[in-house]
Amino acid sequence: MATFTIDEVKKTFSNGEIEEEILKGVNLKLKEGEITALVGPSGSGKSTILTIAAGLQRASGGEILFEGKDMTKMSQEEIRQIRATDFGFVFQSSHLVPFLTVEEQLQLMLDVAETKFNKKEQSKAIEEILELVDMNHRKDAYPSSLSGGERQRVAIARAIIHRPKVLFADEPTASLDTKRSKGVMELLQELTRTLNLTTLMVTHDEEMLPYADRIITMRDGYIVE
Amino acid sequence: MKIAWKEMKKSKAKFLILGSIIFLVSLLTFIISGLANGLSQDNAALIKDLPTGEFYLNKDANQTYNLSKIDEGMQKQILIDYPNATAFSVQMGFVNDAEDKQHSIAFVTSTESQLFPTVKEGEIILDSSLKEEGLEVGDVLTNNQFSGEFVVTGFVDQQKYSHAPVAFINMTNYQEIYRVMEMQAIFIPGKETPTLSALDSFSNKEFLNAIPSYSAEQMSLNMIVWFLVIISGMLFAIFFYMMNVQKIGLYGILKAIGMKTMSLFKMIWYQMMIITLISLALSIALSQVFSFVAPEGMPFHLTMETVLPLSAVFIIVGFIGATISGFQIKKIEPLQAIQQGEM
Ligand SMILES: Nc1ncnc2c1ncn2[C@@H]1O[C@H](COP(=O)(O)OP(=O)(O)O)[C@@H](O)[C@H]1O
Ligand SMILES: [Mg+2]
Numbered sequence: 001m002a003t004f005t006i007d008e009v010k011k012t013f014s015n016g017e018i019e020e021e022i023l024k025g026v027n028l029k030l031k032e033g034e035i036t037a038l039v040g041p042s043g044s045g046k047s048t049i050l051t052i053a054a055g056l057q058r059a060s061g062g063e064i065l066f067e068g069k070d071m072t073k074m075s076q077e078e079i080r081q082i083r084a085t086d087f088g089f090v091f092q093s094s095h096l097v098p099f100l101t102v103e104e105q106l107q108l109m110l111d112v113a114e115t116k117f118n119k120k121e122q123s124k125a126i127e128e129i130l131e132l133v134d135m136n137h138r139k140d141a142y143p144s145s146l147s148g149g150e151r152q153r154v155a156i157a158r159a160i161i162h163r164p165k166v167l168f169a170d171e172p173t174a175s176l177d178t179k180r181s182k183g184v185m186e187l188l189q190e191l192t193r194t195l196n197l198t199t200l201m202v203t204h205d206e207e208m209l210p211y212a213d214r215i216i217t218m219r220d221g222y223i224v225e
Numbered sequence: 226m227k228i229a230w231k232e233m234k235k236s237k238a239k240f241l242i243l244g245s246i247i248f249l250v251s252l253l254t255f256i257i258s259g260l261a262n263g264l265s266q267d268n269a270a271l272i273k274d275l276p277t278g279e280f281y282l283n284k285d286a287n288q289t290y291n292l293s294k295i296d297e298g299m300q301k302q303i304l305i306d307y308p309n310a311t312a313f314s315v316q317m318g319f320v321n322d323a324e325d326k327q328h329s330i331a332f333v334t335s336t337e338s339q340l341f342p343t344v345k346e347g348e349i350i351l352d353s354s355l356k357e358e359g360l361e362v363g364d365v366l367t368n369n370q371f372s373g374e375f376v377v378t379g380f381v382d383q384q385k386y387s388h389a390p391v392a393f394i395n396m397t398n399y400q401e402i403y404r405v406m407e408m409q410a411i412f413i414p415g416k417e418t419p420t421l422s423a424l425d426s427f428s429n430k431e432f433l434n435a436i437p438s439y440s441a442e443q444m445s446l447n448m449i450v451w452f453l454v455i456i457s458g459m460l461f462a463i464f465f466y467m468m469n470v471q472k473i474g475l476y477g478i479l480k481a482i483g484m485k486t487m488s489l490f491k492m493i494w495y496q497m498m499i500i501t502l503i504s505l506a507l508s509i510a511l512s513q514v515f516s517f518v519a520p521e522g523m524p525f526h527l528t529m530e531t532v533l534p535l536s537a538v539f540i541i542v543g544f545i546g547a548t549i550s551g552f553q554i555k556k557i558e559p560l561q562a563i564q565q566g567e568m
Contacts, residue, residue, distance in 0.1 A: 089482060112479075112488075
């Protein structure tokens with residue numbers, strides 16, 4: 001079943017006088033429990049469609065249906081709420097909060113998502129997630145003392161601790177070497193299955209494609225399959 | 226607001242610097258207010274310590290009390306109509322003691338009243354600061370305009386006028402020294418005071434400001450105080466602005482994962498409150514210590530009545546400063562931060 005439908009989404013950027021159409025009508029259906037990988041040359045609009053779907057910027061045209069509701073018609077506050085509770089984000093760099101420990105990063109996300117956990121449930125949820133990403137032994141560490149791969153695993157933990165329905169990952173392995181990239185992809189695959197996530201991932205690394213359930217190719221603002 | 230606290234712990238140096246500047250500015254503010262208060266007490270305790278009421282001067286006096294002369298008939302009628310009213314006069318002058326040493330004083334006389342001590346002819350009651358100049362009860366004082374002698378019959382605390390100690394004398398003696406029959410001013414205590422058509426009326430504050438040097442002194446000191454308060458508000462604005470600029474990326478990410486802009490504001494307010502409260506607590510404590518170690522003769526008078534409202538103003542101004550700096554947070558787009566890609 002499709003939880004997420006992107007229908008004829010367009011995006012135009014205007015640089016002064018010149019209007020440039022970056023997305024020229026993109027159609028995409030994302031499925032639960034699947035990783036959909038977006039590939040294509042640099043500048044083809046992959047990040048743009050991902051961030052529009054994730055509610056981080058507005059489409060210029062088209063519809064984005066999440067659980068039957070059109071996100072393009074929602075207020076900024078409604079979209080924020082969806083981002084907080086239903087979406088998880090992993091970016092190329094981990095973007096952790098420099099002054100919080102691993103455990104505190106996750107606590108913060110639970111607060112932002114306004115989960116109704118009590119203290120005990122919170123620490124249990126954090127422990128479980130850290131177990132999943134194999135970072136329990138570093139839960140009191142600050143980001144500056146973690147390796148790139150460790151940071152990315154913490155970022156993934158942060159993206160799923162509040163049990164979102166959709167996971168957006170824009171080149172999550174771009175800053176890692178092949179071995180670590182594979183580790184992260186295995187993790188994303190496992191989490192997508194066990195937590196029944198709808199995962200949309202952008203990558204330009206061919207080696208990561210075997211982990212995807214579906215591969216969509218973009219070129220010049222179109223999907224070319 | 227764990228995140229706000231954690232940030233302060235992690236970047237102690239930055240917050241300590243801001244805290245110590247706020248501490249110093251607020252300490253300076255308290256000390257100057259203490260000085261302003263002390264000086265105003267020293268300048269005009271005689272008038273300041275009177276209850277709320279209305280002062281009346283002759284219309285021809287051009288709002289200057291020592292040019293004012295209240296018509297005797299009118300005064301009599303007013304004192305009958307308003308039993309708690311009092312007519313009084315103040316003039317700067319000198320007395321000489323037994324060793325012919327001159328003491329500068331302000332002669333004050335009044336009609337019978339609860340507000341000023343009652344003095345018999347030939348007697349004088351002095352402000353207690355004259356004890357330090359060696360005067361005692363029983364001493365005999367003279368004045369070259371006065372044919373008789375004054376015997377010191379007592380001392381009163383905190384009665385100063387125009388930076389001089391007050392000397393209360395009987396009306397008859399006063400009239401002889403200054404060769405006037407009329408009194409300068411009438412004071413009627415109370416909130417509901419009459420309008421007397423032939424006289425100009427002044428509130429306590431207006432009358433204080435009519436004392437030469439009083440408003441000049443107070444205005445310049447109070448101006449310094451308000452400048453310091455504004456500076457502290459600007460410090461908050463600038464400091465948080467610079468910190469926010471460094472944290473644009475972080476704020477963008479926090480917004481991207483769904484944090485409310487309001488939560489980011491709360492974070493700044495929380496930090497501002499912690500810094501302000503700690504700095505104020507320290508500077509209040511130290512300014513109280515200062516009032517004990519202040520050099521002898523330095524008029525310094527700082528009560529909680531001054532400190533607490535000023536502290537409240539500091540908090541409000543800090544709040545405004547921090548909030549203004551926060552407006553840029555409102556404008557941050559989460560996307561910008563992600564695309565910059567750091568950390
Ligand atoms: N905010 C923006 N303003 C103007 N042009 C943009 C903006 N964001 C992206 N673009 C342009 O859109 C195109 C697609 O960008 P992007 O979606 O990031 O590509 P990809 O992720 O596939 O490499 C690029 O040519 C980029 O320069
Ligand atoms: Mg991209």
